[in-house]
Amino acid sequence: xxxxEAPAVPGGAAAAPPRAPRGRVGLLVTAIVVVLxxxxxxxxxxxxxxxxxxxxxxxxxxxxxxxxxxTGLPSLGHAAYFGSGxxxxxxVSINVTAEAPxxxxxxxxxxxxxxxxxxxxxxxxxxxxFLMLTLAIGETVQQLANAWDSVTGGANGLTGIPSVRIAGAxxxxxxxxxxxxxxxxxxxxxxxxxxxxxxxxAALRGIRDNEPRMRAIGYPTALYKYAVFVLAGGVAGxxxxxxxxxxxxxALPDLGFLTxxxxxxxxxxxxxxxxxxxxxxxxxxxxxxxxxxxSLGGHGTLVLGAVFVLVVYLLPRGAAGIRLRGRxx
Amino acid sequence: MTALRCAGLRRSFGAxxxxxxxxxxxxxxxxxxxxxxxxAGKSTLFKLVSGTMRTHGGTVELAGRDVTRLSxxxxxxxxxxxxxxxxxxxxxxxxxxxxxxxxxxxGGGRISPLPRRQPAVQERAEELLEGVGLADRRDVPVPALSxxxxxxxxVALALACRPxxxxxxxxxxxxxxxxxxxxxxxxxxxxAEITVLFVEHDLDLVFSLAxxxxxxxxxxxxxxxxxxxxxxSEAVREAYLGAGRREELFGS
Amino acid sequence: xxxxxxxxxAVGFLLFILAVGLSLVFGMMDVLNLAxxxxxxxxxxxxxxxxxxxxxxLAALGIAAVAGLAAGALLSLMTAPLRRRSHLDxxxxxxxxxxxxxxxxxxxxxxxxxxxxxxxxLDGSVTVFGAVYPAYRxxxxxxxxxxxxxxxxxxxxxxVGALVRATVADxxxxxxxxxxxxxxxxxxxxxxxxxxxxxxxxxxxxYGARPGLDATVLILALVVVVIGGLGxxxxxxxxxxxxxxxxxxxxxxxxxLASFVLFAALAVVLVLRPQGLFxxxxxxxAR
Numbered sequence: 001x002x003x004x005e006a007p008a009v010p011g012g013a014a015a016a017p018p019r020a021p022r023g024r025v026g027l028l029v030t031a032i033v034v035v036l037x038x039x040x041x042x043x044x045x046x047x048x049x050x051x052x053x054x055x056x057x058x059x060x061x062x063x064x065x066x067x068x069x070x071t072g073l074p075s076l077g078h079a080a081y082f083g084s085g086x087x088x089x090x091x092v093s094i095n096v097t098a099e100a101p102x103x104x105x106x107x108x109x110x111x112x113x114x115x116x117x118x119x120x121x122x123x124x125x126x127x128x129x130f131l132m133l134t135l136a137i138g139e140t141v142q143q144l145a146n147a148w149d150s151v152t153g154g155a156n157g158l159t160g161i162p163s164v165r166i167a168g169a170x171x172x173x174x175x176x177x178x179x180x181x182x183x184x185x186x187x188x189x190x191x192x193x194x195x196x197x198x199x200x201x202a203a204l205r206g207i208r209d210n211e212p213r214m215r216a217i218g219y220p221t222a223l224y225k226y227a228v229f230v231l232a233g234g235v236a237g238x239x240x241x242x243x244x245x246x247x248x249x250x251a252l253p254d255l256g257f258l259t260x261x262x263x264x265x266x267x268x269x270x271x272x273x274x275x276x277x278x279x280x281x282x283x284x285x286x287x288x289x290x291x292x293x294x295s296l297g298g299h300g301t302l303v304l305g306a307v308f309v310l311v312v313y314l315l316p317r318g319a320a321g322i323r324l325r326g327r328x329x
Numbered sequence: 330m331t332a333l334r335c336a337g338l339r340r341s342f343g344a345x346x347x348x349x350x351x352x353x354x355x356x357x358x359x360x361x362x363x364x365x366x367x368x369a370g371k372s373t374l375f376k377l378v379s380g381t382m383r384t385h386g387g388t389v390e391l392a393g394r395d396v397t398r399l400s401x402x403x404x405x406x407x408x409x410x411x412x413x414x415x416x417x418x419x420x421x422x423x424x425x426x427x428x429x430x431x432x433x434x435x436g437g438g439r440i441s442p443l444p445r446r447q448p449a450v451q452e453r454a455e456e457l458l459e460g461v462g463l464a465d466r467r468d469v470p471v472p473a474l475s476x477x478x479x480x481x482x483x484v485a486l487a488l489a490c491r492p493x494x495x496x497x498x499x500x501x502x503x504x505x506x507x508x509x510x511x512x513x514x515x516x517x518x519x520x521a522e523i524t525v526l527f528v529e530h531d532l533d534l535v536f537s538l539a540x541x542x543x544x545x546x547x548x549x550x551x552x553x554x555x556x557x558x559x560x561x562s563e564a565v566r567e568a569y570l571g572a573g574r575r576e577e578l579f580g581s
Numbered sequence: 582x583x584x585x586x587x588x589x590x591a592v593g594f595l596l597f598i599l600a601v602g603l604s605l606v607f608g609m610m611d612v613l614n615l616a617x618x619x620x621x622x623x624x625x626x627x628x629x630x631x632x633x634x635x636x637x638x639l640a641a642l643g644i645a646a647v648a649g650l651a652a653g654a655l656l657s658l659m660t661a662p663l664r665r666r667s668h669l670d671x672x673x674x675x676x677x678x679x680x681x682x683x684x685x686x687x688x689x690x691x692x693x694x695x696x697x698x699x700x701x702x703l704d705g706s707v708t709v710f711g712a713v714y715p716a717y718r719x720x721x722x723x724x725x726x727x728x729x730x731x732x733x734x735x736x737x738x739x740x741v742g743a744l745v746r747a748t749v750a751d752x753x754x755x756x757x758x759x760x761x762x763x764x765x766x767x768x769x770x771x772x773x774x775x776x777x778x779x780x781x782x783x784x785x786x787x788y789g790a791r792p793g794l795d796a797t798v799l800i801l802a803l804v805v806v807v808i809g810g811l812g813x814x815x816x817x818x819x820x821x822x823x824x825x826x827x828x829x830x831x832x833x834x835x836x837x838l839a840s841f842v843l844f845a846a847l848a849v850v851l852v853l854r855p856q857g858l859f860x861x862x863x864x865x866x867a868r
Contacts (some may be wrong), residue, residue, distance in 0.1 A: 022627040074669050120847045127667050128613050132803045133847070140844045147838075199433050199450075200442040206430050209419035216381070217431040217490055218405035218411070261676055268673065270860045301683035308677025312663070312670050 036182055040175030050291050051245075052178045055185040056242045058282035060273050063194050063235035068264065070196050071228050071274030072208030074131050075262050077138025078236055080118070082273055083255030084113035086236025087145065087152055090161040090244040101167045104241045111237015114141065115230045123225035124213070135257065142255040145158060157251030164245045170279040171245075178276075181242050188238050195231065204228055258301070262289070264310055268315070330393045332357045332494050332524035336385035338377055347373040349548035350387070355494075355541075357392075358521050362535045363528045364559075365545035366569050367379060371528045374545065375498050378526070379411045380404045392493060408493035412483040414528075418471045424482055425467040428454040431489035457485040461515055476509035484515060488523075495519070497527035501534050513537055518520070536560075544568070583712050586826070586834050591718045591787070593825025594725025599780040599798065600805040601817045602653075602773020603730055608749035608812020609766050611662050611668055616675040618799025619682040620652060620774050624781020625790035626686050629695040632785070638700040645778035652682075653774025657767040683795050690798070694791035717786050722782065729818055736814045745769060749812040801828070804847045 040048045060082050067073040081136035096102070117139075145152045152158055163170040164180060171177050195201050206214045207221050214221050244250055253259060258302045266285045270277025285304060293300030333355040340348040355361045363371050378389055380401035380517035388397045396404050419427055421566045432453040433440060452532040458464050460480040465475065474482065480500060487495055500516065501509045513534055519525065529535050535542065535556075542559045546568040552559060559565055603617045624645040631637035631644075656678065660671045698704060699717035707716045736742040744765055748755045788794060805824050809816025824843065831842035 042604060127333060128672065131613065131669070131672060131809070132807055136800050136844055136847055139796060140841060144838075144841065194443050197444045198442050199440045199445065199447065201431055202426065202433075203440055206419050209421055210417060212381070213413070213419070214418050214430075215400070215402050216379070216405060216411055217486060218410075218434050220400055220402045233682075256793075258680075260682070264673070299684055299688065301680050302688075305677045305680025305684060306678065308672055309659075312674045312677065 006231055033186065040178050045174040047276075048174045050286065052174070052181050052246050053290055054238040054277050054283045054286045055148070055178075057182050057263070057286050059185045059188045059242065060236055060239035061263050061278040061282040062189055063232045063239060064263045065267045065270075065272065065275055065278040066192050066196065066204075066228060066232045066235070068203060068267050069271075069278070070208065071204040071225060073126075073225065074264070075122075075134040075136030075227070076257070076264060077130050077136070077141075078232070078263055079255050079257070079260035080138045080141035081111040081115050081233035081236040082240040082259065082263075083145065083250070083252075084114040084141065084241070085240025086243045086254055087158055087240075088237070088251040089241030090158045090250045091151060091260075093161050093164070093244065094158075098162045098165050099168070100164055100180075103164060103244065104238060107241025107244065108234045108238040110229050111240060112234030114237075115233020116198070119226050119229035119233070123222050124227055134260075138255070138260050141221055142252055142257075145255055146252055152250075152252075155252060157249055158244075159249050161244050161248045161250070163248070177246055180275065181246060183236065184242055188235050189275065189279075192235060195228075196275065197251060200224070200227075249284070261308075262304060265304065269307070269311055271315075330357070331355060331390070332359065332392060333526060334376070334390040334492075335374075335378065335387065338374065338384055338389070338392075339386035340373055340377055340382065340384055346548050348377060351545070351548070351550055353543055353550065353553065355524060355526055357524055358526055359517075359526075360538050360540050361524070361526045362539035362542045363526065363545060364530075364532070364535055364542060365551070368547075370548040371543040372498065375496060375528055379409065379496055401502040405490055408491070409496065410487045410490035410494075411496035412480070412487045412498060412500060418479060418482060418486070420472055421470075423449075423468050423470050424458060424463055424478075424485075425454050425473065426488050427482060428457050428485050431486050432457070435491045437490060454487065457489050460488070461485040463513065477504050478513070478523035480504065480508075480512065481515065484512075485543060488519075493525045494522060494526065496527075497525065499528055499530060501529060501531045509534065522569055583710060584714060584843060585829050587709065587714055587718065587761045589826035589829040590822070591725065591825070593822040593828055594722060594729055595780055595784045595787070595821075596805050596825055597729050597818050597821035598725060598732075598776050598783070600802040600803040600809075600821055600834055601814060602769075602776045603802050604809065604812055604817045605736070605749070605769050605807045605814070607806065609745065610657075610660070610664075611671070612675070612770075613668060614656065614675045614770075614773075615799065616679040617670055617774075617777050617802055618650075618684060618795035618835055619679040619686075620649060620777035621784070621798045621802075622686060622795040623648060623652075623682060623791065624778035625697065625785040625788060625794065626690050626695070626781075626784075628782040628785030629690070629697045629790040631702075632698045635700050635702075638782075640687065641782050642779065645782045646775050649775035649778030650771045652778070653771035654767055654776065657770035661763075679795060679799075683792065687792055691791070692792050694789055696789045697785035699786040719764075721783060721787075721861065723785040725819070728779075733814055733818065741765065771868070801843075804843060808850045809848060820837050 012147050036287050039051055043051070056142035060078075064075060064078045064314070067075050067078070085107035089103035092106045118137045122130060122137065125133055146154055149155075163177070165171070166180070171180055196204075203214070203219055203224055206219070207224060211221050241255070243254060262285050263282075266281030267278045269281035269284055270279065284307075288303050289300040292303070331354050333353070334463050335353045338348050339346070343541055351374055361376065363527055365371055373382065377384050380396070380399060380403075384397060385430045388395055390396065391404065391407055391409055394407065396407060399407070419430070422430070423503075429447075429450050432450045433447060436447075436450050436453060438447070438449075442526065455464070455467070458467050461484050463478060463481055466478060471479065471482070484497075484500070486495075497516075501512055503559070504512060509531065515523065516538055527538075541554070542556055543553045544559060544562075544565050551564055551568055599617070603614055606612050606614050624641075627640070627641045627645045627648070631641040656675065659678070660674060663670050663674065668689055684837065699715070703717040703720055705716050706713045707719060708714070709719065736745055744755070748765065790796070805817060805820040808823065809818070809820030824846070827846050828839065828843055831839040835842060
């Protein structure tokens with residue numbers, strides 16, 4: 001029995017850098033960014049707001065993909081860091097300042113901090129145990145947020161978050177908020193993309209493929225997993241601060257199981273390991289949940305549940321070949 | 330100073346003493362073979378030496394330094410590296426990427442979290458692939474390599490860790506005679522300063538390559554000596570096949 | 582203190598009934614059934630819908646049992662085509678099912694929390710060693726203990742149970758010796774789900790029925806299973822009783838941090854003994 005298996009992700013951006021001509025890819029990326037930037041000039045405010053939400057959720061999904069697709073750590077509790085970042089950014093905006101980089105930095109830092117506090121236990125486990133532990137952590141963080149209502153507003157959520165201000169001017173218009181979110185999204189995406197393509201990213205893929213072998217060639221894998229866990233938490237916290245800026249309210253479900261599961265769904269729809277794919281998956285999730293949800297009687301979750309089931313059956317390699325090290329590794 | 334010294338190594342699984350007080354000394358630059366019938370404890374001993382399994386007693390010294398309590402990661406940093414019995418590589422990488430992974434770790438630089446050209450690492454990976462005869466297969470994904478090529482890649486991966494002690498766990502297992510011959514050539518050409526300890530069932534390969542041999546039987550050292558001493562040993566013959574079949578075992 | 586211990590026992594037995602199915606299904610099929618919590622909540626809503634009379638309570642138990650059997654068999658059939666895929670695929674499949682079930686329950690029952698009354702004559706309190714204690718919970722301890730003993734005896738002492746244990750220990754070996762265990766695995770899935778819905782009906786008067794309960798209950802069950810070791814009935818029993826006590830004691834002494842205490846217990850076990858207290862070394866996926 002050989003431990004070599006087929007590549008996890010065929011042509012995924014993070015798994016195997018596409019060997020397409022550099023110029024053409026560059027052109028495509030530029031075109032996408034230009035179209036994204038021009039969107040508020042053409043779309044109605046509602047559509048712009050939906051697109052803003054998509055970008056927020058996409059950055060969250062991309063941070064999760066760093067764990068799931070690149071490192072092979074399937075997390076069901078990643079919303080804990082997204083939500084922590086959102087609460088922190090919201091709290092700072094209300095109580096200290098909403099001036100531009102502050103809520104962002106605080107959100108990212110708190111997301112990373114919470115990940116740092118909880119991550120050391122999770123990275124010592126693997127496979128379904130990792131799934132269970134992250135699930136338990138997510139639920140625990142949610143309950144802590146519920147209990148700490150003097151800061152989080154408890155079951156009512158954190159309301160009355162002011163608009164982000166840039167150089168003193170609040171971003172009251174949906175279009176300005178969109179541009180702000182887009183800019184941060186692009187920065188976050190590029191950071192994750194760079195990390196995935198770096199020597200560190202190669203080591204993460206090595207861990208995903210074969211962790212014992214990585215240890216044998218001298219990589220302290222737990223440390224690497226911890227580092228990427230904290231980084232992913234930080235990027236999720238950054239996405240959370242965007243949520244606070246866009247929705248202006250942060251509530252318990254943003255920390256919870258459902259949000260975490262939808263992010264995982266987004267990653268898997270897009271083909272784990274592909275950062276672009278995760279963004280498209282996030283778009284699908286948000287469109288079903290927020291845009292189509294009301295016309296489905298508010299039961300977008302029902303549709304997403306069905307999508308989950310379908311995706312698992314339809315994806316030819318399963319959930320992008322993420323290997324869970326279970327009993328029979 | 331010895332390259333590797335094991336003293337009183339023990340490991341049991343329930344009531345079974347798989348390794349039961351083993352002493353082994355490997356001199357620097359040696360080609361030291363570890364042989365023994367099935368169930369002799371070779372694989373367990375190997376895991377104790379490489380650090381992938383915890384000992385239940387005894388010590389492992391690498392170049393005079395006690396590494397018994399160190400993980401396989403730390404042992405690798407101190408110059409111990411290994412190939413696995415079942416080629417165990419990275420399913421989403423090419424041959425060159427695989428070797429680069431180890432070369433980057435042992436190239437002196439740190440592992441950067443940002444993309445960066447690493448000409449020294451690339452060069453070293455090329456060199457190692459060339460050394461094991463895989464230069465023209467550098468961009469082939471690992472799953473597309475043949476079994477023999479994977480074992481060659483294993484050797485390149487282990488050498489990329491710049492070992493002073495190389496552990497080879499059944500390097501020729503599952504190989505065709507042609508592949509086996511190529512492997513022998515490759516191992517025989519390793520730099521003299523690298524000490525090699527290997528487990529192997531193919532006794533032709535053992536006696537072509539080894540300059541010292543340790544025979545394990547039922548978790549204990551039956552005999553340590555030169556290949557000639559092992560060939561001549563009555564006890565080894567009995568352990569393997571029972572009396573009277575020595576000619577068959579060692580051929581001539 | 583006595584009240585807390587009794588509460589812990591009640592919760593513990595309830596958790597055992599809930600978790601044993603999860604544990605055996607994982608042990609036998611490597612399927613981590615994330616819909617297990619939703620099945621519990623299904624039972625709780627059924628209990629809420631029929632609460633108020635003994636007839637209703639028993640009807641809820643009966644319907645929940647049938648629904649549980651059917652749901653388990655269906656889940657078993659749905660995951661069967663994914664046997665050769667990764668555990669994550671199967672887990673995600675059951676996660677999708679969990680969403681669908683939870684959402685359907687909201688459509689039928691609304692999203693307001695429902696409280697569930699204990700059956701008549703059990704809704705009062707009795708005095709136990711000088712402490713006033715709800716009668717229903719006392720009965721629950723008794724029923725839970727009986728169910729636990731029955732499940733334990735079936736798995737540990739009967740032929741079918743031996744086959745179940747053998748499949749947990751080495752599935753391929755059981756298949757190699759020519760036993761077609763598909764029927765057994767489906768049956769275990771069905772009965773495990775039946776126990777989950779039954780636990781939901783029984784637990785209704787304690788937990789109520791509300792959206793979001795499925796995740797809470799699922800995590801409690803996962804903690805029990807992880808602590809007890811995947812696939813071990815004895816482990817699930819001990820784990821459930823420990824968690825029952827830890828949870829109630831935690832809520833009593835550190836109400837704000839109760840969930841944290843639980844998580845800490847889980848973390849300590851996973852770090853010290855990744856294979857659980859009773860799991861064999863093969864069950865270790867964590868290091």
